[in-house]
Amino acid sequence: MNPSNKRNGNMGPPAIEFHHVCKTYSKFDEYAVNDVNLSIEEGEFITILGSSGSGKTTLLKMVNRLYEPSQGNIQVFGEDIAAIDPVMLRRKIGYVIQQVGLFPHMTIAKNIATVPRLLKWDKEKTEQRVSELLHLVGLDPRTYEHRYPSQLSGGQQQRIGLARALATNPAIMLLDEPFGALDAITRLHLQDELLKIHGGSNKTFLFVTHDINEAFKLGTRVIIMNQGKVCQFDTPKEIVKHPADEFVASLIQSSREQERFWEDLE
């Protein structure tokens, strides 16, 4: 995060920019991501909404170079990421996945300290940060620090996954359906806490989901994807008011119908 950016609002380079980004997996002829052009400002909470196979996860994973675009380029704070060593790039970008992927042989503290250890922080600074992060995600450090991942519930594990990704205070966070495997109540709690974490920072969040409620609740702007293309990229309000195409309209329609179903029950 550069300071001039904070002072002048959105005067700095966009946090993430996609220029004509396409992705094909050699086995398939179809585009998983097809000519995507997007500009995301620093501090935004962007949700990417789409069904499975829409290309939303592919789009996300190209930002930290887990996938490479077949065509086009991606810039992070004005820098073409193709020119950055992927390992170095990833250490500056938080990454959270649905299956969490905690390291089962390491304690919670050690899991959270993964990136600080890679960056060779000293012990004291790391310990302090770990305890700070556990507080941030609503877990008591003294209780959880020395436990192992298998001793935690699914919701608690994802809190640790979040803390681990936030460890070095990255300017960008990539979240791939992080709450997809959690029960409805835990999911709502974590959504609210994620909003709080985002609100207290100038971080840029990119959050993939297939749940329209989640996408519209969390996103300051929402990217709606279908068959590799971006159908619409706008604020939730604008999308509801002016759906860009039939797909978006039907998506909103389906959500409305569900609402009606609930009203009928009451």
Place this chain on the structure above:
Amino acid sequence: MIDYAIKHPDKWGNALLEHLEILFITMVISIIVAVLLTIVVLTSEWVSRVFIYVFSILYSIPSLALFTIMIPVTGLGTTTAIIVLILYNQYILLRHVIAGLNHVDQPIIEAATGLGMSRLQILIQIRTPLAIQTLFTGLRLASVSTIGMATIAAFINAGGLGTILYDGLRTMNIDKILWGSILSAGLALATNALFIQLEKRIYIGTGR
């Protein structure tokens, strides 16, 4: 039968020590060779398949045949036995190393990669500790098989417990046959049990 054990403690004691010596030297060198081969194998899927294939062919040759084939090359004795035993062990060890390192859950590897670990860091900090149980299973099977095959190595003058068995068979001495069998089987069983205990300890260490 007990008489034999009491009268000739030096004979079976020496044979047991020789056997343990063969086991120890074989395992130490086997592990070093296996580590070196692992580094080569990890460079590509193709190389790993070729290595496994070659060692599986070697492994399928009966031990007495391989011992005998090696005599013109390295002569009679312990050295030849140890070389052959190391070759056999590579198949067991490599298979377990590759299986262990590759069977780490995909999301764990994805998270580690996404957080910015290099391939080497993932290998050392994630894959190896998570494979430790499988690696120990490989060590256990290799040790037990070494103890068994080292018995046969007495035929090429390698010494060890096989000598008692061989002498017993040649002179039809039941005591020797029995003690040779009991000692070699007992050593294999004890080694197996020891490794199983170690494997259990390591499991608890991961907090599961």
